[in-house]
Amino acid sequence: MARNEALFEAVLKGKRKDVAALVQTAIDEGTNLESILMDSMVPAMAEIGDRFSRNEAYVPEMLIAARAMQAGLDLLDPLLQAAGHKAIGKVAIGTVKGDLHDIGKNLVAMMLKGAGFEVLDLGVDCDVEKYRDAVEKGAQAILLSALLTTTMPYMKTVVEGLKGSSAKILIGGAPVTQAYADEIGADGYSDDANTAVKATKVALGIAA
Amino acid sequence: MAVKIHFDGRTVAVDNGSGRSILELARTAGWHIEAQCGGRGSCASCNVMLGPGRYRVFDEEIEVQPEQRLEVLSCQAQVLGDEAEVFLPRASVISFEGARIADEMEIPEHAFDPRSKRGFGLAVDVGTTTVVAALVDLGTGEVVARESLYNQQILKADDVVSRISLCNTEGQLEQLQELVVGHTLNPLIHKLCAGTGASGCDIVHVVLSGNTVMMHIFFGVSPAPIGVIPFKPASRTFEATAGELRIDIRPDAPVEAVPAISGYVGGDITSDLHVSKPWNMDGLVALIDIGTNGEMVACHGGRMHACATAAGPAFEGAGLLHGTRAASRAIDSVQYDENLDFELGVIGDPTPMGLCGSAIIDFIAEGFRCGLINAYGRYDLDMLKRNGRYERVCGMHACMLVAPELSATGESITVTEGDIAEVLKAKAAIYGGLKSLLAELGKGVRELDHVVLAGGFAKHINLENAICIGLLPDIRIEKYKVIGNGSLAGAALALLDRSTGPAYLELIDRLQIVTLNKTAHFINHFQEALAIPNLETDDFPSVAGR
Ligand code: B12
Numbered sequence: 001m002a003r004n005e006a007l008f009e010a011v012l013k014g015k016r017k018d019v020a021a022l023v024q025t026a027i028d029e030g031t032n033l034e035s036i037l038m039d040s041m042v043p044a045m046a047e048i049g050d051r052f053s054r055n056e057a058y059v060p061e062m063l064i065a066a067r068a069m070q071a072g073l074d075l076l077d078p079l080l081q082a083a084g085h086k087a088i089g090k091v092a093i094g095t096v097k098g099d100l101h102d103i104g105k106n107l108v109a110m111m112l113k114g115a116g117f118e119v120l121d122l123g124v125d126c127d128v129e130k131y132r133d134a135v136e137k138g139a140q141a142i143l144l145s146a147l148l149t150t151t152m153p154y155m156k157t158v159v160e161g162l163k164g165s166s167a168k169i170l171i172g173g174a175p176v177t178q179a180y181a182d183e184i185g186a187d188g189y190s191d192d193a194n195t196a197v198k199a200t201k202v203a204l205g206i207a208a
Numbered sequence: 209m210a211v212k213i214h215f216d217g218r219t220v221a222v223d224n225g226s227g228r229s230i231l232e233l234a235r236t237a238g239w240h241i242e243a244q245c246g247g248r249g250s251c252a253s254c255n256v257m258l259g260p261g262r263y264r265v266f267d268e269e270i271e272v273q274p275e276q277r278l279e280v281l282s283c284q285a286q287v288l289g290d291e292a293e294v295f296l297p298r299a300s301v302i303s304f305e306g307a308r309i310a311d312e313m314e315i316p317e318h319a320f321d322p323r324s325k326r327g328f329g330l331a332v333d334v335g336t337t338t339v340v341a342a343l344v345d346l347g348t349g350e351v352v353a354r355e356s357l358y359n360q361q362i363l364k365a366d367d368v369v370s371r372i373s374l375c376n377t378e379g380q381l382e383q384l385q386e387l388v389v390g391h392t393l394n395p396l397i398h399k400l401c402a403g404t405g406a407s408g409c410d411i412v413h414v415v416l417s418g419n420t421v422m423m424h425i426f427f428g429v430s431p432a433p434i435g436v437i438p439f440k441p442a443s444r445t446f447e448a449t450a451g452e453l454r455i456d457i458r459p460d461a462p463v464e465a466v467p468a469i470s471g472y473v474g475g476d477i478t479s480d481l482h483v484s485k486p487w488n489m490d491g492l493v494a495l496i497d498i499g500t501n502g503e504m505v506a507c508h509g510g511r512m513h514a515c516a517t518a519a520g521p522a523f524e525g526a527g528l529l530h531g532t533r534a535a536s537r538a539i540d541s542v543q544y545d546e547n548l549d550f551e552l553g554v555i556g557d558p559t560p561m562g563l564c565g566s567a568i569i570d571f572i573a574e575g576f577r578c579g580l581i582n583a584y585g586r587y588d589l590d591m592l593k594r595n596g597r598y599e600r601v602c603g604m605h606a607c608m609l610v611a612p613e614l615s616a617t618g619e620s621i622t623v624t625e626g627d628i629a630e631v632l633k634a635k636a637a638i639y640g641g642l643k644s645l646l647a648e649l650g651k652g653v654r655e656l657d658h659v660v661l662a663g664g665f666a667k668h669i670n671l672e673n674a675i676c677i678g679l680l681p682d683i684r685i686e687k688y689k690v691i692g693n694g695s696l697a698g699a700a701l702a703l704l705d706r707s708t709g710p711a712y713l714e715l716i717d718r719l720q721i722v723t724l725n726k727t728a729h730f731i732n733h734f735q736e737a738l739a740i741p742n743l744e745t746d747d748f749p750s751v752a753g754r
Contacts, residue, residue, distance in 0.1 A: 014743075054603075055603045055604045055605075055625070055626070058585065058625060058626060058628075058629030059629055059633060059738075060584060060585055060629050060632045060633065060636070060738035060739070061584045061585075061586075063735050063738055064584070064735060064738055064739060064743065067732070067735045097436070097437075098435070098436030098437050099436070099437070100437060100723075100725045101725075102725070103731060103734070124725075125437050148369055148435065148436070149245070149248070149369055149370050149372075149373040150369055150372050150373050150376075150432075150435030150436055151435075151436055153376075175245070175248075175250050176250075177249065177250050179249065179266060180250075
């Protein structure tokens with residue numbers, strides 16, 4: 001189905017009220033739910049993400065767009081769930097123990113959802129147990145976020161705690177680096193929400 | 209056979225360099241390199257150029273040939289072998305020269321009732337970046353001298369959380385304590401005494417005021433619990449003797465800290481509150497410290513709520529490509545219109561090397577007014593190009609403020625769109641935090657009757673510009689009150705009037721701490737505040753919409 005240009009633009013420009021109104025209209029008109037999401041909204045977030053990678057957009061713009069996207073998702077999510085939307089993979093994401101920052105984590109979760117993943121959001125202050133539970137619930141990849149230099153070392157504890165499980169572990173957050181990911185033996189790292197999706201696909205061997 | 213270190217036209221040879229990091233070697237040579245992340249290799253503040261020699265960089269062995277130069281993080285580069293040559297870029301070296309330090313304070317009216325009327329007292333504001341000390345004559349109640357110095361802990365790490373992380377490594381807490389006592393406070397005391405003819409032995413009482421992490425480290429107590437949820441301090445009060453802390457004054461002199469309110473709302477805020485007494489002002493009052501931790505207190509009808517908003521160090525110039533501390537050679541104000549003829553104010557030496565926090569606020573505000581910068585912090589590229597100001601730096605669009613031949617670094621001084629984004633995040637944290645804090649009291653930002661601005665930074669910002677970018681609420685300028693270094697004044701008051709100590713203890717329990725991420729609206733307010741001035745334009749009626 002064709003892209004709803006008005007909706008695409010509204011997400012891109014971060015116009016939250018417009019997004020909600022346009023999504024509601026599309027739902028009322030009986031537009032295919034997946035098409036609303038996949039043909040207009042997700043491409044808008046992907047566009048922002050690409051601009052971000054090219055240094056043509058920055059975190060503020062990305063968060064403003066994400067906020068608008070969320071307004072649309074809030075309307076669509078329950079309907080999609082009821083309709084049994086099929087996912088390309090199941091992943092879990094959570095901020096590590098001791099840390100409460102979740103804005104970046106939520107952005108990554110949203111991009112993953114947009115890319116077609118089923119995402120278990122574990123929230124903040126997650127201990128090893130929480131991540132292990134998620135693996136037991138079928139998560140193929142576990143994503144860890146940390147924004148504090150004091151909580152980042154807990155990522156190592158999680159990697160060690162999940163040794164032997166089949167799930168891949170990806171890490172991210174402002175103080176985290178590729179070097180640190182290598183050091184603790186994580187399966188993937190990225191420094192922004194857009195490449196986080198790519199890194200997750202690579203780790204799980206899903207074609208981009 | 210030595211490592212040669214070059215900086216600013218001088219060369220210092222350091223012996224036995226093998227196996228040591230360049231960061232350490234430069235320090236031995238007498239130059240202090242910025243290490244914002246605490247030497248963990250996750251920022252780029254400590255960049256240096258390697259000349260010929262053998263090195264280990266991030267665990268890899270590298271040989272640099274004569275005539276070659278390699279840019280690396282000095283904290284992650286070690287010298288192998290005995291000979292090497294290293295060049296320090298100006299932007300990586302901390303300059304203590306001409307630092308703009310807030311030592312101005314107003315001590316409000318008070319009873320004169322010190323513990324002893326003989327000798328001197330020492331009031332100290334222990335900041336994360338700067339330490340200011342004032343010598344008080346306890347016989348007359350007069351402040352006879354003031355001195356300040358960077359807190360030497362900045363050589364190890366910039367922000368409080370990085371310092372907490374360091375303390376998790378054996379021996380680091382003691383080193384940090386030694387840096388602030390032995391290398392910062394004691395030299396300050398010697399200067400104060402030399403200037404006034406007093407002797408260290410005449411100092412009979414010391415009161416310190418500072419954030420909670422600084423107080424823990426000063427008294428040698430690990431701040432580790434403040435680094436993770438629930439961010440609880442080991443203690444809110446501290447006391448010891450000068451001898452125990454190895455302060456160069458009478459060993460039996462009592463040393464005490466102004467008590468903290470919580471892990472991230474420290475004794476400096478207790479002091480600010482006691483000095484400005486917002487509960488005596490009419491209506492709704494907010495006290496804000498615009499800094500890395502962004503502490504703030506809202507006061508209404510006898511109720512007080514406090515929070516910390518974690519703005520980050522962008523206002524100190526850190527994290528910006530050509531950002532710098534407010535010291536000699538820093539651009540500290542900017543004025544311009546659509547012709548982009550920048551009128552710059554520079555501290556001290558007129559050849560600038562970068563922009564400090566007050567200038568970046570001016571730059572964004574003026575840019576927004578003349579249409580150079582849009583509400584999302586992006587440039588009008590045509591305007592930049594038309595006026596010969598466009599540059600592409602590190603893959604980002606940038607505006608050139610100073611041409612290479614006019615700058616102290618030999619490179620142009622620019623502001624990138626990435627820099628603007630950093631400032632927007634910082635100001636969004638402050639404004640979003642304030643809005644959420646007031647919402648807890650059922651109030652809106654524009655209902656504020658008074659705003660008290662504490663801390664050194666607020667003294668130097670242009671308030672209209674701070675409002676224009678959406679950092680501070682859009683209320684009449686007359687409603688703002690800038691109090692300067694309230695932390696120092698609070699420490700001095702505790703020396704001068706013995707009833708102050710008990711008053712502090714009572715005060716810290718009157719505040720209710722608000723955990724911002726648990727409030728219903730913080731994230732929303734933060735995201736709205738990422739735009740200039742705000743996505744909620746109703747909050748900023750006086751800033752012409754674009
Ligand atoms: C917003 C914010 C808060 C909010 C958090 C709200 C929330 N629910 O998340 C609040 C105000 C509650 C907060 C609290 C604290 N904060 Co805070 N906070 C920030 C701030 C301003 C922005 C962080 C942010 O959201 N960035 C935007 C997002 C999109 O970026 P991001 O998280 O990095 O995520 C991106 C990537 O990293 C990546 N990513 C993220 N996660 C993952 C995961 C995976 C798997 C992958 C692949 C990728 C990935 O993708 C994202 C999108 O591109 C920063 C400072 C700054 N200017 O950056 C400080 C900052 C992170 N906070 C800091 C601190 C210290 C705190 C406190 C602990 C103390 C304090 N001073 O207030 C407190 C706790 C106090 C308390 N008792 O409440 C420090 C950390 C310093 C350090 N060295 O560790 C910072 C850097 C500020 C500073 N310098 O002082 N904070």
